[in-house]
Amino acid sequence: MSGKLNTKKYVVGVDLGGTTVSIALFNRNLDMKKHVVVPTEAAKGIDYILTKISKCISGLIEEEQIIKSDLSGIGFGSPGPLNTDKGIVFSSPNLKGWKNVPVKKLMEKKTGIPVYLENDANAAALGEWRKGSGKGVKNMLFVTLGTGVGGGLVLNGRLFHGKNDAAGEIGHVVLFPDGIKCNCGNHGCIEMYSSATGIVRRTKEALKTGIKSTLSQHDANFTSKDVHQAALKRDKLACRIMEDTGKYLGIVFSSISHLLDLDMIVIGGNVSNAGKMLLDPIRKEFLLRTMYPARNVKIAKASLGPDAGVIGAACTVLERLGK
Amino acid sequence: MSGKLNTKKYVVGVDLGGTTVSIALFNRNLDMKKHVVVPTEAAKGIDYILTKISKCISGLIEEEQIIKSDLSGIGFGSPGPLNTDKGIVFSSPNLKGWKNVPVKKLMEKKTGIPVYLENDANAAALGEWRKGSGKGVKNMLFVTLGTGVGGGLVLNGRLFHGKNDAAGEIGHVVLFPDGIKCNCGNHGCIEMYSSATGIVRRTKEALKTGIKSTLSQHDANFTSKDVHQAALKRDKLACRIMEDTGKYLGIVFSSISHLLDLDMIVIGGNVSNAGKMLLDPIRKEFLLRTMYPARNVKIAKASLGPDAGVIGAACTVLERLGK
Known part of the structure; x- marks a missing residue:
């Protein structure tokens, strides 16, 4: 059983918006297993948001009774402009105070899981392409x-x-x-x-x-x-x-x-x-x-409706891993 | 010497236009070695044009004192619409009578050299990208x-x-x-x-x-x-x-x-x-x-001027061979 669990069969998607953050756990076929939506509360600062997202991910992992090493990675969809290679969000009109935020580095430190940053509209495009219309x-x-x-x-x-x-x-x-x-x-x-x-x-x-x-x-x-x-x-x-x-x-x-x-x-x-x-x-x-x-x-x-963003964020992980 | 000659170090470009055909022989670095421009005479029919092009290619090969097997291929730029994989020109407003012409097949039969068909504007784009601005x-x-x-x-x-x-x-x-x-x-x-x-x-x-x-x-x-x-x-x-x-x-x-x-x-x-x-x-x-x-x-x-088309046609060969 533990051997099976170690084949990295899960992916996390995060869709960060100005009002809410959508966070979900997917299996390797990108079927959604667990899903949670929490308020962004952008005014409380960058660390507050990222810590909350990190805790939500831990919660989803626990609920599904898996371990961190079962995850291929976290796909993180964010408003831009941003740099996907470096994993930095340069700025975002709807997230006050976000300027050159190294989201990838910060989230990897908090979670211990590889993080792949993507523009939110691009993530949704990926979602519709891999799982939608x-x-x-x-x-x-x-x-x-x-x-x-x-x-x-x-x-x-x-x-x-x-x-x-x-x-x-x-x-x-x-x-x-x-x-x-x-x-x-x-x-x-x-x-x-x-x-x-x-x-x-x-x-x-x-x-x-x-x-x-x-x-x-x-x-x-x-x-x-x-x-x-x-x-x-x-x-x-x-x-x-x-x-x-x-x-x-x-x-x-x-x-x-x-x-x-x-x-x-x-x-x-x-x-x-x-x-x-x-x-x-x-x-x-x-x-x-x-x-x-x-x-x-x-x-x-x-065809994915409002979940396109979070599904697409998860797709980003597979896209970057060339799968 | 013959070993060197057999390393396929030459490429041919053909730029077929409504008025003239530009045909040139290039080395592997896409430096033009020989160049000839002949009238298209589209009214004389498809076989006439393709035979003329084929003879011009033979002429260039002879002048440069090389042999057919030294050529990686012929890049053939033509007005479209066309299908690059199948090597067929569907039609062309400036080439009367051209309808579903299997240029690749016909030219390969006439020359015994692999032919790669490309839209003329795409070929020119390739030329400017590989050798121009x-x-x-x-x-x-x-x-x-x-x-x-x-x-x-x-x-x-x-x-x-x-x-x-x-x-x-x-x-x-x-x-x-x-x-x-x-x-x-x-x-x-x-x-x-x-x-x-x-x-x-x-x-x-x-x-x-x-x-x-x-x-x-x-x-x-x-x-x-x-x-x-x-x-x-x-x-x-x-x-x-x-x-x-x-x-x-x-x-x-x-x-x-x-x-x-x-x-x-x-x-x-x-x-x-x-x-x-x-x-x-x-x-x-x-x-x-x-x-x-x-x-x-x-x-x-x-920066390539009117030669962009024929240079780009030659580039098509390298592009298709993944070089």
Whole structure:
């Protein structure tokens, strides 16, 4: 029995977010065995967070009645920018005080287990590719539509990092060169139009012009989900906003497909819960604009839901070990 | 001596174009030893072209006093779409009658030498990466600005083909979603603005509005080179057209850098002969729009000139043999 236990058949995934940390234990097939979600409490400092994560990992190991040496490693997904080789998080807008944090070194010291750092969107891309909608394809773009628009690329069957671990920033692909200013300084980035924030902004702007909509009865803080719900009830403005959201993505996907000749584009994040209402206009616009053979790309909804991050973080361990 | 000759120290490159075929013999370091350019005469049929190329190769081998078995292979650059594994050219707009031509098989039969087929823009990208401006970088976009806009990608130190050998079609990245219709069916492709054809079209459109320019004295058939020349003489319209050409490329390069986090972008093709006049506005617009660290990409002029294609075709042999 102990021989079996020593074959390193477990992997840990950590998905660090601004609000919560998701930590899970997986077997070698990446089936989730144990899972815990705890508040980040970023204000309490870096050591506090990392100690808490370390304790959670110890807890999961104990619960599963295994020993540390049964683990191949800990995959640690974090917002970036970061350096995967050195295991350092340079900074993170949602984690106050995080500046050049040597996460790999600190976590390895605390846990005694090898740690592999990865950008959170890249980790989610890996998750969808190894266990989700993109399973088995060679070239895949993963796009996450949330507060912003992020993503990751799997090219030739490996996560593609680029020169500085910064590849996959699809949110800052330009949709309208003379469009509105993005937080990044650029103008007309797709993130300003097809993120949850972009959906709400465009809806509010339309309401200001006096267009009739059930959404005008909402308080000022309605969300992109409210727009989706209104569209389901055939609210004209909401339908147009959702259709344009897809159309804008279809334009950007066409450009990327001509550039990269992908097998698949996988769409995740909260906004993707709109499903067909979003995917149909994406596909329509994409096909109008894309030549053969790039037009043959499959466009699908992500299938791992909010667990993509933690599953992907665990996948990072296998990816780095070349498995 | 014969032992030395048998170490396969030569490579042949073939760059097949609509008007001419460029054929050259290289040593293993890819130094060009012999070079010949012959008319394509596409109207005379496929067998005629391939026989002529084959005879040229035999001629080069004889001149250099080597034997066939000294050759690692023939790299064959052709317009596409094509399949590199099967060695088949599916079709080519500039080679009438070319439909599903098994170039690899036909050429191997004629020459008795292994043949490696590659898309011509990809071959040129390989050339600039192995022997030109992109030497030694890991992630590079090559862009060729000619009648159209084409390109190729080197990612993680290998030519990136995509699913269907169609990656690198940067010409059909969308610049203006509501822009003019492209030959491909899409709207607002960068090819319609920053190619030689795009430069001439935009200049003619401006002249029609009555803008004063030395170019209005030209006959209707002026070229993008004439626009460049007029800009060198401080013609206001020509200066604006050249500046916008660069600006448009800068926008597209910003999107691609955010997506791929490249080391370098190399710009070739006739239009790139404008040099600083083109590169300065490209860099200016790129820096205005691009975040750290993607903004650190180096943007440079291609250095191999019109020989990039034939040099790159030869590189294809080494690339396929994993050297």
